[in-house]
Amino acid sequence: METAPGVRIRDLTVVYNTPMGELPAVSGVDLTLTPGTITGVVGESGSGKSTLALSLLNAVQPPGRISGGSVEIDGLGDVVRLRGEELRQARGRKVGYVFQAAQNSLNPLKTIGKQLLDLGRSHDVADPRALVRDAKDLLARMGLDGARVLDSHQHELSGGMRQRVGIMLALVLNAKVVVLDEPTTALDMITQATILRIIREVHEERALTTLVITHDVGAVAEVADALAVMYGGRIVEHGPIADVLGAPAHPYTQGLIRAIPRLSGDISQARALPGRPPTLGTLPAAGCVFRERCALRMEICETVEPAPVTCGGRTVACHAAGHSLAPVKRKEYV
Amino acid sequence: MTRGAAITRRVAGHLARGVVMIWVVATVSFFIIREIPGDPVQGMYESLLQKGMSPQQAERATAVLYGFLPKGTLWDQYVGYMGSLLHGDLGQSLSTPGVQVTHLIGAAASWTVLPVLAGTLLSFLLGVTMGVYAAIRRSGKLGDLLALSGSLLHGIPVYVIGLLLTAIFATLWPILPSGGPVDVDYVPGLNPGYIGSLLYHAVLPVVTYTLASYGGWILAMKSNVVAVLGDDFILAAELRGLKRGIVFRYLARNAILPLFTILALSIGMLFGGSIFIEEIFNYPGLGLLLVNSISSRDYALMGGTFLIITVGIVVANIVADLLYTVIDPRVRSGGTA
Numbered sequence: 001m002e003t004a005p006g007v008r009i010r011d012l013t014v015v016y017n018t019p020m021g022e023l024p025a026v027s028g029v030d031l032t033l034t035p036g037t038i039t040g041v042v043g044e045s046g047s048g049k050s051t052l053a054l055s056l057l058n059a060v061q062p063p064g065r066i067s068g069g070s071v072e073i074d075g076l077g078d079v080v081r082l083r084g085e086e087l088r089q090a091r092g093r094k095v096g097y098v099f100q101a102a103q104n105s106l107n108p109l110k111t112i113g114k115q116l117l118d119l120g121r122s123h124d125v126a127d128p129r130a131l132v133r134d135a136k137d138l139l140a141r142m143g144l145d146g147a148r149v150l151d152s153h154q155h156e157l158s159g160g161m162r163q164r165v166g167i168m169l170a171l172v173l174n175a176k177v178v179v180l181d182e183p184t185t186a187l188d189m190i191t192q193a194t195i196l197r198i199i200r201e202v203h204e205e206r207a208l209t210t211l212v213i214t215h216d217v218g219a220v221a222e223v224a225d226a227l228a229v230m231y232g233g234r235i236v237e238h239g240p241i242a243d244v245l246g247a248p249a250h251p252y253t254q255g256l257i258r259a260i261p262r263l264s265g266d267i268s269q270a271r272a273l274p275g276r277p278p279t280l281g282t283l284p285a286a287g288c289v290f291r292e293r294c295a296l297r298m299e300i301c302e303t304v305e306p307a308p309v310t311c312g313g314r315t316v317a318c319h320a321a322g323h324s325l326a327p328v329k330r331k332e333y334v
Numbered sequence: 335m336t337r338g339a340a341i342t343r344r345v346a347g348h349l350a351r352g353v354v355m356i357w358v359v360a361t362v363s364f365f366i367i368r369e370i371p372g373d374p375v376q377g378m379y380e381s382l383l384q385k386g387m388s389p390q391q392a393e394r395a396t397a398v399l400y401g402f403l404p405k406g407t408l409w410d411q412y413v414g415y416m417g418s419l420l421h422g423d424l425g426q427s428l429s430t431p432g433v434q435v436t437h438l439i440g441a442a443a444s445w446t447v448l449p450v451l452a453g454t455l456l457s458f459l460l461g462v463t464m465g466v467y468a469a470i471r472r473s474g475k476l477g478d479l480l481a482l483s484g485s486l487l488h489g490i491p492v493y494v495i496g497l498l499l500t501a502i503f504a505t506l507w508p509i510l511p512s513g514g515p516v517d518v519d520y521v522p523g524l525n526p527g528y529i530g531s532l533l534y535h536a537v538l539p540v541v542t543y544t545l546a547s548y549g550g551w552i553l554a555m556k557s558n559v560v561a562v563l564g565d566d567f568i569l570a571a572e573l574r575g576l577k578r579g580i581v582f583r584y585l586a587r588n589a590i591l592p593l594f595t596i597l598a599l600s601i602g603m604l605f606g607g608s609i610f611i612e613e614i615f616n617y618p619g620l621g622l623l624l625v626n627s628i629s630s631r632d633y634a635l636m637g638g639t640f641l642i643i644t645v646g647i648v649v650a651n652i653v654a655d656l657l658y659t660v661i662d663p664r665v666r667s668g669g670t671a
């Protein structure tokens with residue numbers, strides 16, 4: 001079997017042009033996706049997750065643009081430099097993408113089956129019948145009647161069904177890198193768990209490298225191998241999922257986990273993170289972007305942005321991280 | 335509900351509304367004819383009496399002309415008028431004595447319907463193409479220029495366009511005939527000379543109709559394309575690496591669709607515009623017929639022409655809606671647009 005490709009994001013900066021000038025939604029992000037693993041990206045809404053995900057396909061939409069850095073994908077090279085036909089062929093065929101608003105990702109005037117064939121035609125699929133068969137298989141695994149769904153128009157499907165169609169379309173061409181941006185938001189808890197389990201299965205069968213974005217730490221905890229935590233356009237913590245969830249090093253990660261009863265283990269102890277996430281306009285120009293909401297805020301946080309420090313497979317960007325590992329929490333998780 | 339049943343239901347709804355509309359117009363034109371100052375019906379009846387006709391003869395002669403009897407209660411007259419309408423009898427023309435109104439209308443109809451349809455088709459194709467272009471190039475000079483041409487033409491009344499075109503192409507730089515439907519030198523029939531002359535004379539009216547509605551199409555198409563470009567499914571299609579041509583077809587089809595809802599409106603507007611256009615180009619269509627009937631106080635003809643134009647608009651509505659229904663899979667029940 002083909003080996004899974006690695007993905008290396010280096011010093012990636014993406015800016016949006018706003019009335020206040022170009023402001024970064026992703027700032028100097030370094031992130032490596034180990035071949036064959038599922039990496040979860042969590043963070044509150046507005047932290048730059050979708051912008052990061054779109055960068056993997058060099059698809060940041062105006063008024064945004066990638067202003068610096070690279071996204072190396074094995075077999076593709078630096079995606080940021082891809083243009084025209086090369087870029088188009090990479091999208092869909094090499095990198096499968098499930099759109100954040102997957103419920104709205106279908107052409108309302110065509111049946112799903114016809115859109116599937118359009119996808120096949122765009123990527124010179126030699127055997128459309130095999131493509132349809134694969135699509136039906138994937139849909140069946142996700143609990144849908146494949147033949148019926150392919151015969152349907154978007155308006156005949158529920159939000160959850162459309163989302164699963166979106167996932168099918170991302171997987172059906174056998175892309176080796178798969179990016180899923182909030183793939184289960186329109187689904188109920190049980191379907192959500194099922195879909196994530198299927199994503200995990202397909203991921204393993206096909207030896208993929210997968211990025212799953214979600215604002216729901218609980219959902220991704222079950223499927224991911226590694227977890228990256230985003231805040232204000234930075235990755236503030238990244239490491240093996242058991243480590244990050246079991247012993248969160250960054251105060252933001254700690255806050256996120258404490259806010260989820262499923263993970264903190266005790267509903268009475270679940271506490272929402274105080275304050276609100278920054279927007280592009282309110283991001284501080286210097287110092288740590290999280291300091292406004294941070295309990296461990298120090299003087300240095302006002303002026304110096306904490307650089308990511310890697311230690312034992314874990315990367316943390318926090319001046320206080322050394323002092324902040326919470327031993328009590330750690331006990332609950334090991 | 336099946337798609338076929340849904341379509342039948344929609345058409346039935348349109349037909350019902352159309353019948354009501356036609357009935358209202360017929361009723362209004364009846365009362366206009368009947369209640370107009372000086373009462374032409376009564377006036378004619380009386381003048382016939384004065385010419386020495388017997389009351390029965392005069393009554394019959396008037397009835398032949400107007401399609402209803404001048405005698406009896408208003409209600410009786412109304413019922414008589416509606417009855418003859420149902421039989422396709424619109425009465426006789428006053429200005430062209432002895433000729434049925436239906437005959438005059440039949441002769442005039444094609445002079446209006448064909449140029450209006452040609453103008454609609456041309457302006458639709460042109461406006462839609464330019465609208466897509468204006469939307470895609472909306473941040474460039476050419477896109478701006480196209481949109482501007484649309485706004486300008488959209489704002490100019492149709493008769494001004496007609497007058498400008500005659501002034502330019504028939505007077506200042508006379509390369510096109512200033513009026514009339516065809517040169518009288520040719521023998522009517524399927525011979526190249528006659529047909530060529532027909533087309534030659536049709537150029538200015540058709541171009542006027544085209545320019546009159548082109549502005550609306552380009553503006554509507556541009557805003558639709560811009561809206562669809564912002565739709566998630568277009569970005570999703572690009573993220574799946576669909577070929578440019580396919581993405582463009584997704585875009586165009588979704589943007590054109592809403593235009594079919596205004597197609598009927600546009601045809602109706604051009605029908606209305608034919609009153610001015612045919613006057614300017616001395617083109618013997620329904621508009622000119624209506625103008626002449628008004629100036630010669632030929633009320634039967636006036637009512638009949640009104641009625642036929644109404645029927646034309648109703649039919650255009652049904653056809654446009656059918657087109658829409660066939661193209662849009664979302665139309666299931668009468669409820670959803």
Ligand SMILES: Nc1ncnc2c1ncn2[C@@H]1O[C@H](COP(=O)(O)OP(=O)(O)O)[C@@H](O)[C@H]1O
Pocket residue numbers: 016017018025043044045046047048049050051052061062063064278279280
């Ligand atoms: N088209 C845009 N124009 C301006 N700002 C944008 C645009 N899209 C996203 N942003 C901003 O970029 C930041 C990151 O957005 P996004 O990547 O969508 O975050 P997430 O997916 O984590 O919710 C947010 O502050 C958002 O307001």
Ligand SMILES: [Mg+2]
Pocket residue numbers: 049050051100181
């Ligand atoms: Mg997002």
